[in-house]
Amino acid sequence: MFEYFYNEILRRTIISFGTLFNGISVEQKNDSDQTVSNIRVPLAYGPTQKFLARLEQQPDLNKGVAITLPRMSFEFTGLTYDPTRKVTTTQQFTVADPTDGSETKKAYMPVPYNMQFELAIMCKLNDDALQIVEQIIPYFQPAYNVTVELVESIKEKRDIPIILENITMQDDYEGDFTQRRVLLYTLRFTAKTYLFGPVQSATKDIIRKATLGYLTGTDTTNTTRNVNYSVVPRAIKSYSPSAETTLLTNDLDLTTSVFALDSIGTIAASDYIVIGSEEMLVRSVSGSEVTVTRGKDGTTIASHLKGEEVKKITAADTPYIEDGDNFGFDGTTF
Numbered sequence: 586m587f588e589y590f591y592n593e594i595l596r597r598t599i600i601s602f603g604t605l606f607n608g609i610s611v612e613q614k615n616d617s618d619q620t621v622s623n624i625r626v627p628l629a630y631g632p633t634q635k636f637l638a639r640l641e642q643q644p645d646l647n648k649g650v651a652i653t654l655p656r657m658s659f660e661f662t663g664l665t666y667d668p669t670r671k672v673t674t675t676q677q678f679t680v681a682d683p684t685d686g687s688e689t690k691k692a693y694m695p696v697p698y699n700m701q702f703e704l705a706i707m708c709k710l711n712d713d714a715l716q717i718v719e720q721i722i723p724y725f726q727p728a729y730n731v732t733v734e735l736v737e738s739i740k741e742k743r744d745i746p747i748i749l750e751n752i753t754m755q756d757d758y759e760g761d762f763t764q765r766r767v768l769l770y771t772l773r774f775t776a777k778t779y780l781f782g783p784v785q786s787a788t789k790d791i792i793r794k795a796t797l798g799y800l801t802g803t804d805t806t807n808t809t810r811n812v813n814y815s816v817v818p819r820a821i822k823s824y825s826p827s828a829e830t831t832l833l834t835n836d837l838d839l840t841t842s843v844f845a846l847d848s849i850g851t852i853a854a855s856d857y858i859v860i861g862s863e864e865m866l867v868r869s870v871s872g873s874e875v876t877v878t879r880g881k882d883g884t885t886i887a888s889h890l891k892g893e894e895v896k897k898i899t900a901a902d903t904p905y906i907e908d909g910d911n912f913g914f915d916g917t918t919f
Contacts (some may be wrong), residue, residue, distance in 0.1 A: 695779035
């Protein structure tokens with residue numbers, strides 16, 4: 586516990602939230618209802634009071650450095666635990682390393698937290714504010730889902746619902762005609778995100794061989810009968826790009842178990858071959874013909890066409906079995 590890790594989940598969620606409002610614009614028209622300007626509304630991260638204070642400190646509308654309106658700002662305001670989305674805290678899940686698949690990584694199930702955000706819309710004209718608000722609220726009914734890659738090391742992506750909680754409007758215009766007016770609309774949101782703990786290597790935790798022993802009697806040091814059965818996983822498809830490959834010389838229907846191959850190569854009895862997604866066990870070989878048992882290890886028996894590739898499955902394919910793939914077993918009794 587308390588080892589250093591940083592998945593950048595909060596940062597990624599904040600960026601994803603801000604990106605939603607990064608392309609909003611307003612149009613301004615003249616008395617003839619003709620568009621005279623189209624302004625993209627700038628968006629910044631920071632507290633609303635920071636921008637309001639800057640407006641108060643620079644009230645002169647004639648200054649070229651005065652802050653421009655309309656403008657939007659957003660900030661992350663709070664974080665609360667969400668017990669309604671809780672899952673078993675001790676449950677783990679494993680994934681293959683997304684870079685090359687050579688390593689398996691594990692992590693505990695994430696903890697659900699709600700992130701609170703405030704989006705402030707600051708405008709001089711009420712019509713500008715209404716344009717901005719109307720471009721936002723139709724998408725929230727009341728939630729809008731955003732897909733966020735929460736943990737880069739395992740490419741873990743989650744759909745994060747962002748819920749619009751409420752909207753408030755404030756007009757603090759007071760003073761003479763030299764005082765700058767600011768209409769302030771505040772939209773409050775809740776993002777239902779997940780926080781992951783450290784991601785660790787699980788390659789050494791994978792069970793690659795299981796042995797079961799049968800003993801007779803109660804004295805385990807002096808048994809009259811002792812049988813051990815050992816099993817190891819076996820690939821049921823070819824993973825290697827350099828796998829031994831041949832071709833079907835004729836069409837293969839659902840019932841045929843004897844068929845010819847373009848070349849036998851090193852295929853022998855007790856070998857496994859795969860055509861498409863169907864695995865077969867070779868019972869015997871005679872010349873260019875093989876006799877097989879169809880649909881091994883739960884694969885579906887299917888029809889195959891002349892010229893379709895036939896690949897031999899070898900022990901070299903077993904280390905490359907991917908997480909989530911089905912596999913068979915080779916067993917020995919001794």
